[in-house]
Amino acid sequence: MGYAIEVSGLWYKYPTAKDFVLRGVDLRVGLGEFLGILGPTGSGKTTLCMCLNGLIPHYAGGEMIGEVKIFGKSTRAKTIAELSKRVGIVFQDPDSQLITSSVEDEIAFGLRNRGLSEEEVGRVVEECLRRIGISHLRGRAPQTCSGGEKQKIAIAATIAGRPDIIVFDEATSDLDPISVRDVFSLASELHESGKTIIFVTHEVELLAERATKIAILADGRILLEGDPRSVFSRLEELEELGLRLxxxxxxxxxxxxxxxxxxxxxxxxxxxxxxxxxxxxxxxxxxxxx
Ligand SMILES: Nc1ncnc2c1ncn2[C@@H]1O[C@H](COP(=O)(O)OP(=O)(O)O)[C@@H](O)[C@H]1O
Ligand SMILES: [Mg+2]
Known part of the structure; x- marks a missing residue:
């Protein structure tokens, strides 16, 4: 089986920081895997996500040691624009991602950049709005939407680009419980259609149901990795990290x-x-x- 993502000996230090935040991450994610990532706040989950689409090192600067390969190619050798076609990330704080003045444009933005015809753009926009259940927000300005609505808009905009790898970085933190379930169902559908899914979350029940694999990030390293049952059997380590079972x-x-x-x-x-x-x-x- 090929790997979608190979992270080897990855260390990373932010430009203004004294210490390394990632401290030797090794992680392989198979093609078509649904990987859940758990870890305490500050353990480096978001930083690791930023390494997957090239924001680190290309945008954030700092010091990166080791390697991240996406479909066999080092992220160092690719631009953020190239990587964004393969890796879509929804971050926890959607304000950093929403850049246009209408929900519709937000989803269409990336598609137009890729030279799709207006008719195709319209079709994809409709489909994505419907899949996330926000067709009614179509004409709204994202800035006027609630936190949960913004998260849904960011998810719709990300899947519209049809990336092969979709990363949800605590992307359901502002959603009501039913919407959280809906997003997990959507992630499962995408997984079944062949996408590789990375889901950073504290929703352990939903991960237990949906993930094919779970990795625990602690202090900038992968502490545990395996199928959900084997990881959730490691009670002492999880408790020590303050992670809920x-x-x-x-x-x-x-x-x-x-x-x-x-x-x-x-x-x-x-x-x-x-x-x-x-x-x-x-x-x-x-x-x-x-
Ligand atoms: N831009 C930055 N500059 C310096 N330090 C940062 C920056 N962003 C995050 N950090 C630090 O890196 C560590 C890991 O952060 P993060 O990756 O956001 O963890 P998590 O997502 O697991 O909560 C934290 O100690 C955080 O304060
Ligand atoms: Mg985070």
């Missing part, structure tokens, strides 16, 4: 403390339900509810 994992641990033997750790609601049935805990009620 999925609620069903907490439930299973509680049941374990009651003296029941937990075989495979459940990480989704369905798996937790199966475990309760298996252990004979409220089984009849659960069965009756189907």
């Amino acid at each position: 999925p609620q069903v994992v907490q439930l299973a641990l509680g049941i374990g403390r009651m003296g029941h033997a937990i075989g495979r750790l459940p990480i989704t609601v369905e798996e937790a339900r199966d475990l309760l049935i298996e252990l004979g805990l409220g089984a009849d009620e659960l069965r009756n509810r189907g």
